[in-house]
Amino acid sequence: MSLYAIGDLHLHFQSPLKAPGQLRGVWKGHEEKFLKNCRRLMSPDDVLLLAGDHSWGRNLSVCEEDLAYIEGLPGKKVLLRGNHDMFWDAKKTSSLNEQFQDRLFFLQDNYYPCGDIALVGTKGYTFEGPYYLDRRGRITGWDEEAEAHAKKLIERESIRLKASFEAAEKDGYRRFIMFLHYPPTDIFKERSVFTDMAEAYGVKQVFYAHCHGESRFNDSLRGEFRGVEYQLISGDFLKWVPLKIL
Numbered sequence: 001m002s003l004y005a006i007g008d009l010h011l012h013f014q015s016p017l018k019a020p021g022q023l024r025g026v027w028k029g030h031e032e033k034f035l036k037n038c039r040r041l042m043s044p045d046d047v048l049l050l051a052g053d054h055s056w057g058r059n060l061s062v063c064e065e066d067l068a069y070i071e072g073l074p075g076k077k078v079l080l081r082g083n084h085d086m087f088w089d090a091k092k093t094s095s096l097n098e099q100f101q102d103r104l105f106f107l108q109d110n111y112y113p114c115g116d117i118a119l120v121g122t123k124g125y126t127f128e129g130p131y132y133l134d135r136r137g138r139i140t141g142w143d144e145e146a147e148a149h150a151k152k153l154i155e156r157e158s159i160r161l162k163a164s165f166e167a168a169e170k171d172g173y174r175r176f177i178m179f180l181h182y183p184p185t186d187i188f189k190e191r192s193v194f195t196d197m198a199e200a201y202g203v204k205q206v207f208y209a210h211c212h213g214e215s216r217f218n219d220s221l222r223g224e225f226r227g228v229e230y231q232l233i234s235g236d237f238l239k240w241v242p243l244k245i246l
């Protein structure tokens with residue numbers, strides 16, 4: 001059994017695109033490219049973790065074809081919530097898991113077993129501005145009201161991440177791989193509640209998505225930070241080749 005991961009499929013089989021630019025470049029025919037890559041690399045016993053932003057659909061009924069596409073991918077599919085996943089009410093994760101039992105697993109406040117390792121995760125959150133810049137493009141400040149709001153969301157997501165770790169620990173797991181949709185830090189790449197939690201639980205690898213386009217690929221940690229390895233797995237960054245983790 002192998003573990004693969006990628007994020008940000010941004011499927012839109014039933015939804016009008018919000019960002020038509022996504023039909024160009026690396027996004028052109030990305031659904032076919034990704035399906036082909038999965039079929040080439042994966043076998044039915046493998047696990048595929050999808051790190052959020054699955055669908056542009058605003059509710060479950062307009063995500064049916066997107067979720068059917070995901071179901072049709074090889075392996076067992078584990079889904080993390082992204083900021084665009086409007087179909088996924090954070091308070092109703094268990095009913096989604098009931099509805100899609102044995103077809104899709106929705107990872108939030110719970111964990112997914114992968115051998116003796118627990119896959120843990122949550123959407124996460126990070127402050128993304130607005131930042132104020134001087135004429136040379138240096139940051140001179142930021143919107144403090146937006147920052148205060150971000151802090152609340154970060155706090156809420158840290159509680160969800162802790163619940164995920166605790167659920168796995170309760171069942172005897174001591175080894176974890178951690179997933180976030182949002183990057184673990186803001187653009188200053190300093191310690192956050194998420195990097196602290198990874199360290200506290202002895203996590204060796206953290207994977208996150210959400211950052212699209214070359215100008216955003218270095219928005220957060222990539223590589224080793226305080227003994228933990230961080231990797232970006234957004235689909236356009238990986239060029240629709242799922243990353244083999246185990």
Ligand SMILES: [Fe+2]
Nearest residue numbers: 008053210212
């Ligand atoms: Fe995204």
Ligand SMILES: [Fe+2]
Nearest residue numbers: 053082083210
């Ligand atoms: Fe996102």
